[in-house]
Amino acid sequence: MFIAIVWVVLAFACGWLAAKRGRSGVGWCVAALLASPFIAGMLVVLLPVQASVEMRRQQKRCKQCDPKGRRSAGECTQCLASAPFNL
Numbered sequence: 001m002f003i004a005i006v007w008v009v010l011a012f013a014c015g016w017l018a019a020k021r022g023r024s025g026v027g028w029c030v031a032a033l034l035a036s037p038f039i040a041g042m043l044v045v046l047l048p049v050q051a052s053v054e055m056r057r058q059q060k061r062c063k064q065c066d067p068k069g070r071r072s073a074g075e076c077t078q079c080l081a082s083a084p085f086n087l
Contacts, residue, residue, distance in 0.1 A: 010037030014044060022050030 014037050015029025021044060032040035 007037060008033070010041070013037070014041045017041065018044045021047070023047070 011029050011032035014032040015025040015027075018028035019025030023044065028040055028044055
């Protein structure tokens with residue numbers, strides 16, 4: 001019984017950690033419950049951190065050079081053109 005409780009608590013911790021790193025918390029929690037919280041936790045830690053949804057919404061394409069830049073910066077991070085973003 002103790003092992004089952006620890007298993008579930010660690011699975012929820014894995015889901016919480018995944019959500020903090022920009023991944024699906026529910027999906028990683030379910031994966032940890034089905035496979036192993038230790039393996040899922042190690043994978044979450046080893047995978048790169050994803051940008052949050054809010055950060056992805058702020059990224060727009062530059063009209064002049066086409067890579068993504070930051071809208072809030074007011075200029076492209078690549079070509080330094082001022083306010084060239086397609087909104």
